[in-house]
Amino acid sequence: MTLKVVVVGAGVVGAACAFHAASAGMDVAVVDRGPVGAGTTSRGEGNILLSDKEPGPELDLARLSRTLWEEIGQELGPASFELEPKGGLVVAGTAEGLAALHAFAARQAAAGVHIEPVTRLREVEPLITPGLRGGVLYSQDAQVQPVLATAALLRAAVRRGARLHTGEVVGAVTGGAGRVTGVRMGAGEVLPADAVVNAAGTWGGEVGRRLGAPVEVLPRRGFVLVTEPLPVVVRHKVYSADYVANVASSDAGLETSCVVEGTRGGTILIGASRERVGFDTTMNTAVVARLAVQACRLFPFLREVHLIRAYRGFRPYCPDHLPVVGPDPRVTGVVHACGHEGAGIGLAPATGALVTAHLLGRPWRGADPAAHTGLLPDRFFTSGGAPQ
Structure with missing residues (x-):
């Protein structure tokens, strides 16, 4: 059965999630209330940086992402989004x-x-x-034009079958055992989903709340x-x-x-x-x-x-200055991909690959969930699910 995935957010992180999920053969829908890349993505410099990251979970993700940006450039053409390995x-x-x-x-x-x-x-x-x-x-530091990069990733996702929707997600639809079965849009439409990816950038906290899985972004x-x-x-x-x-x-x-x-x-x-x-x-x-x-x-x-x-x-x-990437333990089917602060453009490809790996239950394009446990949302919660 083909996994149905709704990605909330059409910024660079959401675009990368859609690109990888569609490349893995999933049925992908991307939802945003505004134009592609119109939020934080359009307000950034396009940095792909290793130089500003301490060794640890974020640097590990950044190193993978630098490799994946290079691979994406080879696949889509580096000139299409001004990939420049300037250092x-x-x-x-x-x-x-x-x-x-x-x-x-x-x-x-x-x-x-x-x-x-x-x-x-x-x-x-x-x-x-x-x-x-x-x-x-x-x-290894590099730069892209962020809106062009977002558009290029989404075009590639659409070529692989992804669909774009304009509208606002107002809540999750859940089935047995509280598992997500879709998202409800502002106009009342329901998009079916086996999984929902919260890639809403600065609004990731609010989108998480609407999905029943709030995170502090x-x-x-x-x-x-x-x-x-x-x-x-x-x-x-x-x-x-x-x-x-x-x-x-x-x-x-x-x-x-x-x-x-x-x-x-x-x-x-x-x-x-x-x-x-x-x-x-x-x-x-x-x-x-x-x-x-x-x-x-x-x-x-x-x-x-x-x-x-x-x-x-x-x-x-996020309060600990690390992105939150991975399944939420409170609502089965919700996967977070937000809280990247100023590093979202650089970390987007690896975030998308890691989200896809979580959805597949196995490594994908170099991203292994077992190697990135420091980014999981459960770091913010006690075993009972209450905020720490």
């Missing part, structure tokens, strides 16, 4: 910061990440500010600045070492750390900010100014470059 350069301005960065990189290297300490930074990035103490080059607002198009002047994704600490922080206040990278279209993207303000979409010009100042300190030539726009969005994160 990342992490820099430190003080001796203490450089020592901490080298220690962090050594732990990553022991986990299988390719690293290269750099002392002459201007040989790698000729226009970077002088006086920095050094850095680490991560050759919270929004974290971030801004990205975009410059006028330029020739190639920034060769890598370049960021300061304090970015890693800011990613892992649970502080509610504003945090910014300098991140600068070019795009294939010539624009330069500048980030990154993080703040817990709920779903407040207010444009904060003070954050924009702060990011611009930090970017100009790292690359002084940017003082003469025009900004053409700034955009903001919400990164969906």
